[in-house]
Every structure is written in C-alpha cells, then in structure tokens.
Amino acid sequence: MKKQSLIQHIITGLNDLKWVYINEFKQIFRDKGVMIIFFLGGMLYPLIYNSLYMTENIYKIPIAVVDNSASKESREFLKKLDATPEVLLKESCSNLEEASDLLKRQKVHGIIYFPKDFHSKIAKHEQAHISVYSDMSSFLYYKGFLTATNRVMLEQSNLIHLDRYNNIGTYGYNAQQLSRAINATEVALFNPGGGYASFLIPGILILIIHQTLFFGIGMLAGTAREENKKHTLIPDHLIGKGIYRVVLGRAATYFTLYSLISAYVIGLIPIIFNLPRIGNIWEIYKLMLPFLLSTIFFSMSLSIFIKNRETGFIAFLFSSVVLLFLSGLPWPRSGMPDFWRYFSYIFPATHGVQGYVKMNSTGATLSQIRFEYIALWIQTAIYFIIATFTLNYMVKESKVASENINSED
Amino acid sequence: MIVKGFKNVFKRELRQMFSRPIYLFATILIMGFCYTFFLSLMQQGLPQKLPVAVVDLDNSTISKRTIRELNATPSTEIVLVTGSYLEARELMQSGDIFGFIVIPKNFYKDILTNKIPEVPLYYNNSYLIAGSLVYKDLLTLSVLGSAAYERAVIQKRGVDKENILPTIQPIVIDKHQMGNPWVNYSVFLVNGIIPGIFQLTIIMMTIFVIGFEIKNRTSKSWLKKSNYSLAVGLAGKLAPYTILFIIIGLSGNVLIFKTMNFPMNGSFILFSFGTILLVLAAQAVGIFIIGLLPVLRVAISIGAIFSILSVTYTGFTFPIEAMPPMAQGASLLFPVRHYYLFYVKEALLGAGPSVSIIHLCAIMSFLILPFVVYYRLKEAAIKMNYSIK
Numbered sequence: 114m115k116k117q118s119l120i121q122h123i124i125t126g127l128n129d130l131k132w133v134y135i136n137e138f139k140q141i142f143r144d145k146g147v148m149i150i151f152f153l154g155g156m157l158y159p160l161i162y163n164s165l166y167m168t169e170n171i172y173k174i175p176i177a178v179v180d181n182s183a184s185k186e187s188r189e190f191l192k193k194l195d196a197t198p199e200v201l202l203k204e205s206c207s208n209l210e211e212a213s214d215l216l217k218r219q220k221v222h223g224i225i226y227f228p229k230d231f232h233s234k235i236a237k238h239e240q241a242h243i244s245v246y247s248d249m250s251s252f253l254y255y256k257g258f259l260t261a262t263n264r265v266m267l268e269q270s271n272l273i274h275l276d277r278y279n280n281i282g283t284y285g286y287n288a289q290q291l292s293r294a295i296n297a298t299e300v301a302l303f304n305p306g307g308g309y310a311s312f313l314i315p316g317i318l319i320l321i322i323h324q325t326l327f328f329g330i331g332m333l334a335g336t337a338r339e340e341n342k343k344h345t346l347i348p349d350h351l352i353g354k355g356i357y358r359v360v361l362g363r364a365a366t367y368f369t370l371y372s373l374i375s376a377y378v379i380g381l382i383p384i385i386f387n388l389p390r391i392g393n394i395w396e397i398y399k400l401m402l403p404f405l406l407s408t409i410f411f412s413m414s415l416s417i418f419i420k421n422r423e424t425g426f427i428a429f430l431f432s433s434v435v436l437l438f439l440s441g442l443p444w445p446r447s448g449m450p451d452f453w454r455y456f457s458y459i460f461p462a463t464h465g466v467q468g469y470v471k472m473n474s475t476g477a478t479l480s481q482i483r484f485e486y487i488a489l490w491i492q493t494a495i496y497f498i499i500a501t502f503t504l505n506y507m508v509k510e511s512k513v514a515s516e517n518i519n520s521e522d
Numbered sequence: 523m524i525v526k527g528f529k530n531v532f533k534r535e536l537r538q539m540f541s542r543p544i545y546l547f548a549t550i551l552i553m554g555f556c557y558t559f560f561l562s563l564m565q566q567g568l569p570q571k572l573p574v575a576v577v578d579l580d581n582s583t584i585s586k587r588t589i590r591e592l593n594a595t596p597s598t599e600i601v602l603v604t605g606s607y608l609e610a611r612e613l614m615q616s617g618d619i620f621g622f623i624v625i626p627k628n629f630y631k632d633i634l635t636n637k638i639p640e641v642p643l644y645y646n647n648s649y650l651i652a653g654s655l656v657y658k659d660l661l662t663l664s665v666l667g668s669a670a671y672e673r674a675v676i677q678k679r680g681v682d683k684e685n686i687l688p689t690i691q692p693i694v695i696d697k698h699q700m701g702n703p704w705v706n707y708s709v710f711l712v713n714g715i716i717p718g719i720f721q722l723t724i725i726m727m728t729i730f731v732i733g734f735e736i737k738n739r740t741s742k743s744w745l746k747k748s749n750y751s752l753a754v755g756l757a758g759k760l761a762p763y764t765i766l767f768i769i770i771g772l773s774g775n776v777l778i779f780k781t782m783n784f785p786m787n788g789s790f791i792l793f794s795f796g797t798i799l800l801v802l803a804a805q806a807v808g809i810f811i812i813g814l815l816p817v818l819r820v821a822i823s824i825g826a827i828f829s830i831l832s833v834t835y836t837g838f839t840f841p842i843e844a845m846p847p848m849a850q851g852a853s854l855l856f857p858v859r860h861y862y863l864f865y866v867k868e869a870l871l872g873a874g875p876s877v878s879i880i881h882l883c884a885i886m887s888f889l890i891l892p893f894v895v896y897y898r899l900k901e902a903a904i905k906m907n908y909s910i911k
Binding site: 146149150161162164165166167168170171172216217218219235238239240241242243244245246247248249250251252253254255256259262263266269270273274277286287289290291292293294295296297298299300301302303304305306307308309311312313315328389420422423424426427428430431433434435438441442443444445447448449450452453467470471474475476477478481482 | 544547548552555556559560562563564565566568569570571572573611612614615616617620633636637638639640641642643644645646647648649650651652653654657660661664665667668671672675676685687688689691692693694695696697698699700701702705707709710711715718719722723726727730733734818819820822823825826829830831833834837838839840841843844845846849863866867870871872873874877
C-alpha cells in the first residue's frame with residue numbers, strides 16, 4: 114500500500130513538473146519583453162561590448178614636446194619615443210605653458226619636457242632630468258605614455274652607461290654585466306598583450322548571462338503578480354507543500370533556454386572575437402551548471418521585491434555596474450574592504466565571474482577553482498529553498514487578492 | 523492658473539511618491555548605496571598588498587634579501603616562497619597570486635662570477651590593474667637589485683660618491699600626474715561611474731513616473747489637474763524628483779570634493795551647476811524616450827539599454843578615441859559623456875571655464891528633447907491611444 118502511494122506520488126510529481134515546465138515556456142514565448150531580454154539581450158550585448166572594445170588598447174596617444182635642449186640626445190630620445198606604438202608626437206611647443214594649455218584642452222594627453230641643461234648634464238656625467246606630464250583622466254593614457262617613456266629611458270640610459278664604462282676601460286660583456294647585473298625578462302603569462310577587451314569582456318559575458326536571467330525572471334514574476342489577480346496560474350494542489358515542484362519546473366525551463374544562450378555567449382563569442390580561451394570548454398560548462406542554477410534560484414528569490422512588470426529595471430538596473438566591481442575583476446579582491454568582499458559572496462555573479470575568468474583566461478582546472486564551484490552549489494541549495502518560500506508567499510498573496518475581488522463581486 | 527495647476531500636480535505626485543517604497547528606493551537608497559559602495563570600495567586609492575609569490579631556486583643569502591625587499595614594497599605581499607615553478611603557476615591560475623618572480627639556481631654564484639642571471643617576472647594581465655601594478659613592483663625590484671650590485675662594484679673601484687648615482691642612472695624621469703598626483707584609482711573611476719549611475723537612475727525614474735500614468739490609464743486625471751497643459755503637468759510631476767535629485771547630486775559633490783578631498787582644480791560652484799544641468803538633461807532624455815514610445819514596458823527597456831551603454835560611453839576607463847571610428851560618434855548622445863568631459867576639464871585639469879563651458883552647453887542642448895515629442899506625448903497621455911502592452 115505504502116509503496117504504491119509513493120510511486121503514485123512520484124508520478125503525480127513528474128506530471129506536475131512537466132506541466133509547469135511546458136507552461137513556463139508558453140509564458141516566456143508569449144511575452145515580447147521577456148523574449149527581448151533573454152534573446153536579444155543575450156545575443157546583442159556581447160556583440161556591442163566586443164565591438165566597442167575591439168581595438169583592445171589605445172595606440173598613438175597624442176603628446177606635446179617641449180625640447181629646450183635641442184641636442185643630439187634629446188632628438189634621439191624623441192625619435193625612439195615616436196616609434197613606440199603607444200605614443201605619437203603630435204605637437205611641438207616652445208614652452209611649457211603652451212603645452213600645458215594643449216593638455217588642459219585635451220588636444221594632447223601628455224607632455225614631455227627636456228630642460229636646457231639636458232645635454233650638458235649628460236656630458237658632465239651628472240644626472241639629466243626629463244619631465245613628463247600626463248593626463249590623468251584615463252588610466253590607459255597614463256599607463257601607455259609612461260610605459261613608452263620608461264622603455265626609451267631605460268634603453269638610452271643603458272647606452273650612456275655602456276659609453277661611460279668604455280671610457281673608463283671596461284668593455285663588452287663586462288660593461289654590460291655591470292650596467293645590468295640581473296636580466297629581468299617579463300612574461301605576461303595570461304593576456305600577454307595587456308588588452309582591455311581580453312581583460313574585461315570575459316567577466317562581462319558572465320554578467321550578461323546573470324543580468325538577463327535576473328531581469329527576465331523578474332519581469333515574468335512582476336507580470337504574473339500584476340495580471341493574475343483574478344486567478345492564480347498554479348493548480349491548487351501545488352500551493353503549499355507542493356510548491357517546490359513549481360520552482361523546479363520553472364527552473365528547468367530557464368535552464369533549458371540558458372543552456373543554449375550560454376553556449377552562444379561563452380562558447381561562440383570568444384571564438385568570433387578572438388578573446389582569451391585557454392580553458393577546457395567542457396570543464397567550463399561544468400562550472401556553468403551550478404552558475405546557471407544558482408542564478409535562476411537567486412533571481413526567483415529576489416522576485417519577491419518586484420511587484421510590477423517594470424519595477425525590476427527601476428529598482429535593480431544599477432546592480433549591473435555594482436556587480437561588475439564586486440566580482441573582483443576591475444578591482445582586486447585583496448584590495449577590497451572585508452565587508453564588501455563578504456557581501457560579494459551573496460551573488461552568483463561574483464563566483465561565476467571569478468570561476469569563469471580563472472578557467473577561461475588563465476586555464477585553471479575545475480579543481481583549482483574548487484572554492485567558486487562549491488560556493489555556487491551552496492548558493493543553488495540556499496536560493497532554491499528561499500525561492501520556494503518567496504513563491505509560496507507570492508501565490509498566497511495573489512490568492513488573497515483574488516478572493517477579495519471575488520467577495521466584492 | 524498655471525501656478526495652481528503646478529501646485530495640484532506637485533501635491534498629487536508627492537502623495538504618489540510616498541505611497542509605495544519603489545520611488546524612494548530607486549532614488550535615495552540606490553544613490554546612497556552607490557556613493558557608499560564606490561567610495562569605500564576603493565578607499566585605498568591603490569590596491570595594497572597584492573599577493574605575489576617567489577620561486578626561490580637559489581636559496582642564497584642574496585635571494586633571501588630579495589624576498590625581504592619585495593615584501594617591503596607597499597603594493598605587494600609575498601604569500602608564498604616555494605621551490606616549484608609549477609606550484610606558483612597553479613596559484614596564479616587559481617587567482618591566489620597576481621604574479622611571481624623566479625630566482626634561478628646559482629643566482630648568487632652567477633653574479634659573483636660576472637655572469638648575468640636571467641630573472642623571469644611572471645604576471646597575470648587577466649586582471650589588468652592588479653597585473654600591471656604587480657609587474658611594476660617586480661620590475662622595480664630587479665632594477666634596484668642590479669643597481670645595488672653595480673653600486674657595490676664601482677664603489678670598490680673607487681668611483682667618487684657623487685658620481686655613483688649619475689653612473690647608475692644617467693637619465694631620470696620626473697613624473698607629474700596632472701590632477702591626480704597620487705595615481706589614485708578612486709579618482710580615475712569614481713567620477714565616471716557615479717555620474718553614470720546617477721544619470722541611469724534619473725532617466726529610469728522619469729520614464730517610470732510618466733509611463734506608469736499612461737499604463738494605468740490615469741494620465742488623463744493627472745493632466746486634468748494641470749488643466750490639460752502638458753508643460754505644467756510635466757513640470758509639476760517631475761519637480762519633486764528634480765529637487766530630490768539635485769539635493770542628492772549636490773550632497774554627493776560635497777561628499778566627494780569637500781569631505782573626501784578629491785581633486786577640484788576649478789570652481790566647485792560652476793561644477794555643481796553642471797550637476798544640476800545633468801539632472802535636467804537626464805530628465806529631458808527620459809521624457810524624450812517615453813514620449814517617443816509611450817508604452818511603459820518598451821520605453822523602460824530602451825531606457826535601460828541607453829543607460830547601461832552610457833556607462834561605457836562615458837569614456838573614463840576605455841577612451842572613446844580608442845574605439846572603432848564608427849562607434850565613436852555615438853558618445854555625443856549621452857549627457858553623462860559631456861558631464862564627464864566637463865568634470866575632466868573643470869575639476870581634474872583645471873582648464874578654467876573658457877575651456878570647460880562648451881561641455882555645459884552640450885549638456886544644455888539635451889533640454890530641447892522634450893519639445894520634440896511634446897505633442898506626441900500629449901496625445902498619448904490624454905487620448906491614451908496606445909496599447910499598454
């Protein structure tokens with residue numbers, strides 16, 4: 114007897130799941146707004162961001178030159194500086210005021226200034242100074258200009274160096290060894306070009322999945338709460354103890370859709386735009402499993418705050434920017450105050466971005482990102498439980514509302 | 523008449539504002555959160571104590587000294603000294619370190635016997651900012667190491683003390699970072715992100731409060747209060763938010779520039795005037811979008827896309843001129859882009875009003891937008907002839 118009722122129970126459960134699963138598909142395909150978020154958002158955003166950041170870096174930053182030295186040394190320095198990919202010597206000014214005016218108008222983003230005594234100091238074996246002024250409105254101007262100037266400076270210093278040792282009778286290898294006792298070779302192990310897209314886009318791709326899921330699910334919930342006041346779309350026997358079946362069934366729907374969308378976003382986009390992809394794609398899909406599930410349950414849990422179709426956007430659109438910074442991609446986690454670091458653990462996006470960037474951009478294996486992987490599964494469990502409670506609350510609320518309307522009739 | 527209409531609508535909107543939490547949440551709470559979040563997140567200015575590792579294959583006194591010196595730099599912290607390259611590489615993949623240096627076998631012996639040892643510096647550019655900072659520190663260390671050796675040798679050879687430094691470093695670069703001498707990342711980022719979110723909040727709220735009336739078919743009763751004048755109706759409806767956002771924006775300016783002492787090399791008053799104009803311009807964009815598409819759900823989606831894109835198009839991280847030429851022109855369409863340029867020239871670089879004011883004019887030009895859609899919006903609000911879906 115008992116056994117049979119258990120089987121019976123399971124069969125009803127599966128039938129309910131199937132009903133919810135199919136019904137949710139209908140809801141989604143019936144709703145233009147949700148379709149736009151899921152499909153157009155998921156498809157277009159990766160394309161837009163990739164095309165904006167396509168150049169990866171800023172080249173030929175225009176700078177102004179004030180060369181009061183007008184010597185062989187300063188001209189050679191400038192020639193080499195102009196040959197660097199980062200910098201373009203655009204303006205030549207007779208004094209600093211003129212150049213600084215150009216900088217303030219952002220006609221140039223840097224100034225290099227050789228004082229009158231530049232040549233004579235080198236000739237007299239004194240330290241010669243060069244001044245550089247950089248536009249600090251963007252990190253990339255500063256970084257590009259300074260990297261180029263430093264490189265040329267080291268090269269020229271080394272030449273002067275060798276020259277001086279030659280003068281005191283140290284030649285060849287010995288002189289070289291003196292001027293550079295240690296030879297540092299720099300190896301950017303990952304993202305070797307230091308590209309901006311290669312750095313930021315992988316994180317943005319994960320955020321696009323997170324945010325489109327979040328806003329889409331929020332819109333479905335908001336619409337249901339707004340329009341279903343007169344009838345609840347859930348069969349009565351599923352309310353209460355059976356509500357987990359609705360949560361599971363809906364999650365299965367979102368998961369099915371997002372398996373496809375994710376395959377496009379992280380499987381295809383990096384190939385199209387030649388982004389870093391040194392990870393094992395199947396292992397990355399294994400990470401996506403708890404990432405998608407936790408994001409789905411997280412979004413369903415938070416739907417409780419979304420009472421209208423549109424309020425999700427009004428209340429939470431700003432979170433896209435905040436989540437990017439919480440993920441620890443633009444600003445390293447080790448530099449975050451503890452409070453924000455722990456706060457960031459609440460969101461699937463944080464672990465998703467971290468896990469994905471580590472696997473995709475630095476070739477980590479699943480076992481190397483155990484922390485993120487386990488965190489995502491824990492989130493899946495916790496948000497699943499919260500989602501059942503919030504859904505139950507929302508269903509009851511709409512039932513009460515419809516009963517009120519009925520009694521008024 | 524006009525005054526009375528304005529007052530009626532204004533009062534009606536105030537009631538609306540306090541009727542549901544969304545209105546105050548999406549204005550005061552979001553902006554309060556964002557100021558707190560971004561200002562405290564990057565409090566350090568430069569990320570401190572970035573984790574690095576040392577692969578020490580030499581285990582000599584000099585390799586140990588190198589490790590101590592690396593630990594003394596403020597921006598890096600050695601979390602691991604190991605004898606295995608593989609271990610360090612794996613730590614870099616799992617994101618536990620941002621870079622490492624390999625001190626090769628026979629490092630000390632090589633130096634003593636006048637060979638040039640190779641010291642590879644590995645760093646992770648997948649985290650661009652952390653990676654570049656770690657690289658800079660590791661490189662400085664190796665340069666200093668070379669210099670220390672050179673100093674010791676030439677000192678022994680009897681080079682005069684005052685000649686040592688010029689020999690080691692014949693050319694010196696004096697750096698002047700205009701407007702941000704501390705190379706504070708907070709300064710790079712805060713004044714780009716916060717205005718972006720501020721504009722986003724204003725646009726979305728403006729679309730919402732107007733569109734919600736149309737959607738709920740209450741727009742006629744709203745305009746009835748202003749005697750069917752859309753201008754008065756809009757003014758009365760949006761004024762509570764204008765006031766609220768101006769208060770938020772100006773308090774934010776006081777917080778950023780007066781309390782936290784971010785660089786302000788121009789006029790604080792003029793800059794704050796720019797903030798007020800940004801509020802008005804963003805509201806104008808909001809009116810334009812809902813006027814063009816008087817269906818709340820469509821307008822909200824368009825507003826969201828516009829607002830999120832404008833954060834990128836502010837150009838504070840990736841400069842606009844580095845984008846493909848086809849994509850650059852679009853930057854003109856975002857009020858916050860002009861506001862950012864105004865900030866750079868007025869506050870950061872101190873170029874003075876003669877240079878910066880052009881950007882204020884650009885922000886002001888957005889105020890034309892509501893007139894473009896005026897009749898369309900009026901039709902939609904009174905006749906309510908658009909489907910709500």
